[in-house]
Amino acid sequence: EDKVVQSPLSLVVHEGDTVTLNCSYEVTNFRSLLWYKQEKKAPTFLFMLTSSGIEKKSGRLSSILDKKELSSILNITATQTGDSAIYLCAVVVGGAQKLVFGQGTRLTINP
Amino acid sequence: KAGVTQTPRYLIKTRGQQVTLSCSPISGHRSVSWYQQTPGQGLQFLFEYFSETQRNKGNFPGRFSGRQFSNSRSEMNVSTLELGDSALYLCASSPGWGVDNSPLHFGNGTRLTVT
Numbered sequence: 310e311d312k313v314v315q316s317p318l319s320l321v322v323h324e325g326d327t328v329t330l331n332c333s334y335e336v337t338n339f340r341s342l343l344w345y346k347q348e349k350k351a352p353t354f355l356f357m358l359t360s361s362g363i364e365k366k367s368g369r370l371s372s373i374l375d376k377k378e379l380s381s382i383l384n385i386t387a388t389q390t391g392d393s394a395i396y397l398c399a400v401v402v403g404g405a406q407k408l409v410f411g412q413g414t415r416l417t418i419n420p
Numbered sequence: 421k422a423g424v425t426q427t428p429r430y431l432i433k434t435r436g437q438q439v440t441l442s443c444s445p446i447s448g449h450r451s452v453s454w455y456q457q458t459p460g461q462g463l464q465f466l467f468e469y470f471s472e473t474q475r476n477k478g479n480f481p482g483r484f485s486g487r488q489f490s491n492s493r494s495e496m497n498v499s500t501l502e503l504g505d506s507a508l509y510l511c512a513s514s515p516g517w518g519v520d521n522s523p524l525h526f527g528n529g530t531r532l533t534v535t
Contacts, residue, residue, distance in 0.1 A: 343523055350528035351424070351510070352463075357523050397463065407476050408455075408524065410463035 311336040315398050315411035323419050326388050330414045332398030333380040340401040342381050343408065344372055347395040355383070355396075385416075393418045422447065424527035426511050432533045438499040441530045445492050445513030452494040453524065454486060457508040466509075469494055470516075501534045508532075 313334045322328055334342070341359040345352035356365040361376035369388075374381045385392055395415050399408040425444040433439050445452050453468035453476075465478035469488035486496040492513075498505055508531050512524035 345526075350508070351526040354523040354525065399463075403476075407453075407465050407468065407478070408463075409465070410455075412462045 311409045313400050313409050313411040315414050319415045321417045327386045330383040330396050334400045336400050336402050338403045343399045344383050345397040388418045390418045424513050426527040426530050430531045433501050437501050440497050443494045443511030449513035449515050450492050451514045453512050454496050455510045503534050506534045
């Protein structure tokens with residue numbers, strides 16, 4: 310059975326801290342890995358990773374995929390209260406739009 | 421460009437009833453997929469449609485069904501509702517078939533409560 314596991318499930322830090330969120334996967338036909346941020350309702354897209362070892366970066370957020378270790382990390386530097394959200398990792402299985410999601414990491418940034 | 425629109429935003433139904441949820445994808449997007457989100461199970465794939473055809477289906481009972489219209493709008497239907505069907509139902513769209521080319525864009529969801 311395809312599986313995506315995120316850790317930690319919950320994280321509370323102070324504004325300005327740097328955080329690293331983890332995602333590991335076991336799927337039959339890996340195509341790509343995506344990170345989403347969910348604040349209230351709609352998950353919003355952050356990164357799509359297909360190649361191992363290539364870092365994707367957007368402002369204070371960055372992510373990298375390690376296909377050998379079947380994992381990915383999402384880094385957020387100089388965190389702000391607006392970064393508080395659930396961060397979802399999802400893996401594309403096969404060639405279709407089927408995403409297998411992890412449980413999510415609930416990140417809380419305290420001022 | 422308008423995002424993915426889901427209606428209604430909230431629904432309250434009783435056990436045994438049926439419900440229909442609607443999704444309008446981003447203009448020009450032809451692929452629509454549906455996900456169920458619950459606190460216990462997280463986000464789970466229901467089904468996906470492209471060009472009015474169901475391309476893939478998740479592990480949900482036959483009570484869950486869907487369809488896509490020629491204008492790419494999609495509906496999902498849940499019959500004989502059970503308490504466990506209470507969840508946030510999210511619709512997502514993308515331009516083509518296969519999320520490899522572009523990520524899914526999600527709507528705000530329909531919150532279904534079954535009593």
